[in-house]
Amino acid sequence: MGERRRIVHVVYNFAIGGLENVIVQLINGLPADEFEHVVVSLTGISDLKRRIVRHDVRFIALGKKPGHAVALYPRITRLLRELEPDVLHTCNLAALEIVPLGWLARVPLRIHAEHGWDAHDPDGSNPRYRLLRRCYRPFVSHYISVSQDLDRYLGDAVGVPAARRSLIANGVDTRRFAPATPATRGGAALAGCPFTPGQHWLIGTVGRLQSVKNQPLLARAFVRLVREHPQARDCLRLLIIGEGPLRGETEAILAAAGCLALSWLPGARDDVAQIMQRLDCFVLPSQAEGTSCTLQEAMACALPVVATAVGGTPQLVDEGVTGYLVPADDEAAMADAIWKLYSDPLAAKRQGQSARRRAVESFALAGMIARYRALFLSERGA
Numbered sequence: 001m002g003e004r005r006r007i008v009h010v011v012y013n014f015a016i017g018g019l020e021n022v023i024v025q026l027i028n029g030l031p032a033d034e035f036e037h038v039v040v041s042l043t044g045i046s047d048l049k050r051r052i053v054r055h056d057v058r059f060i061a062l063g064k065k066p067g068h069a070v071a072l073y074p075r076i077t078r079l080l081r082e083l084e085p086d087v088l089h090t091c092n093l094a095a096l097e098i099v100p101l102g103w104l105a106r107v108p109l110r111i112h113a114e115h116g117w118d119a120h121d122p123d124g125s126n127p128r129y130r131l132l133r134r135c136y137r138p139f140v141s142h143y144i145s146v147s148q149d150l151d152r153y154l155g156d157a158v159g160v161p162a163a164r165r166s167l168i169a170n171g172v173d174t175r176r177f178a179p180a181t182p183a184t185r186g187g188a189a190l191a192g193c194p195f196t197p198g199q200h201w202l203i204g205t206v207g208r209l210q211s212v213k214n215q216p217l218l219a220r221a222f223v224r225l226v227r228e229h230p231q232a233r234d235c236l237r238l239l240i241i242g243e244g245p246l247r248g249e250t251e252a253i254l255a256a257a258g259c260l261a262l263s264w265l266p267g268a269r270d271d272v273a274q275i276m277q278r279l280d281c282f283v284l285p286s287q288a289e290g291t292s293c294t295l296q297e298a299m300a301c302a303l304p305v306v307a308t309a310v311g312g313t314p315q316l317v318d319e320g321v322t323g324y325l326v327p328a329d330d331e332a333a334m335a336d337a338i339w340k341l342y343s344d345p346l347a348a349k350r351q352g353q354s355a356r357r358r359a360v361e362s363f364a365l366a367g368m369i370a371r372y373r374a375l376f377l378s379e380r381g382a
Contacts, residue, residue: 007376008038008085008107012094014059015046016242016268017208018293019091019115022170022368024051029369032056035376038083040076042069042095069097080105087111087376093118093129096136103139111375112136113144114154115170116290116311119212123288124153133158142375144168146291147312166375169312171368172296174360179302179352180277190275192266193239197278200237201342204279206272206294207286209244214308214329217285219250221334223257229339236342238263241275276301281341281348287328289313296363299355304348306337322355 009023027037028051037057039045042064049059060079062072069076080088080102088102088110095112102110121129137158143165145151151167154160195202203222207213222238240250240263247265254260269275272294276282282298282305289295289311296316298305305323307313308330317323324337341348 004034004036005086005376006036006038006083007087007089008040008080008083010040010042010088010090010095010098012041012092013043013046014039014041014048014061015044016048018170018290019113020048021293022113022115023091024048025171025173025365026369026372027057028053029365030373030376034373038085040079042072042098073101077101077105080107089113089376091115093121093132096133099136100139109376109378110139110141111144112140112142113146114150114290115146116150117212117288119210119287122212122310124157130157140164142166142378144372144375146170147289148315149311150290166371168368168371169363170291170293170296171365172293172300172359172363173365174300174363176273177276177297177300177359178273179356190271190278193264193275193278195237195239195264197280199235201235201281202237202239202279203281203283203338204239204241204275205283205285206241206275206297207284209240209242209246209250211246212287213242213244213246214285214287215240215242215246215250216253217308217329217331217334218283219253219259219263220331221283221285221338222263223253223259224331224335225339226257226259226262228335232339232342233262236262239275239279240265241267241269241272243267272297273301276303279303281306281338283334283338284308284313285334286310286313291316296359300359300363302352302356304341304351305355306334306341308334316358318354318358320351322351322358 040060042062045059045061085107088107090098090112099110143154143160145167154165209215226232254263282303284295284307286308291312307317308328309325310328317325319325326333326337
């Protein structure tokens, strides 16, 4: 082991997403004189790596096919022995099976982080996945969860003792994600966006278009809004930022109701902070969440929020103070909450200001990085 600790971060796919964003934040934020980093993706490496400002980071894509990774076990074990990491940092269930290989390769510190539920197990009740987590538990030195519900799950369902787990909420860069100024909001138009802040009241969401994020629910709620409040057609507009398999279904819902022209679905974007600064309301329609990075970013931008009351979201959103919580899959409740914000701009502004204060006080990026640093420097994850 050299002077710097080598961390190998293992994910299923290094593409745009909440847990991957945390890895980017950690690599950029941890002291370069203390740590070096290798990112291993079981599948592929996307352009997300360009967001890492350090130039000494190694990226390895294993090209795993669908199904179990057992065929890659010999290769992964050899790779870990060659890399000789001081810390193996795995994220979510898809990477958990690599931890025993880290133990076999004699990696001294094996830290596993749970960032949220899988689309096939949105509430953690799947008995097979619970059993898998229990089987892998002896090989994990220390667990990290990003929300209270995940921390309780690790304790109650997986049997991880309190001394071997830490709750570390995701952090947000509150300087980059900050409230819009008059210059920001009235500045250069967003590339490709057909709508105008101020003239249009912009409802937005950001995330991968996949089942657990449930963007079709927001599309249905928007359609209901326009149907129940015909005047909404003149001013309300919907922005859905992200890419994924649910794009077709989401667009079809909007098109069938004649609302596609009132919506903008540009795919994945690199200017999320600038987009959020032009929104009037942020909506998180997820079926399941740990701690949503995009929700935290929206709050840091002083946006009032409407979010489904799932996972760790109720710990982020104070009902009626920073936004509104609605039941999962309830398009009527979501539409009503959005309309309530639109109809009372003073209340919406107060909620946005409260959201910003909460973000600065509770989600500061420096605090998250400091807690990870302490764990990565520990001897046994204690």
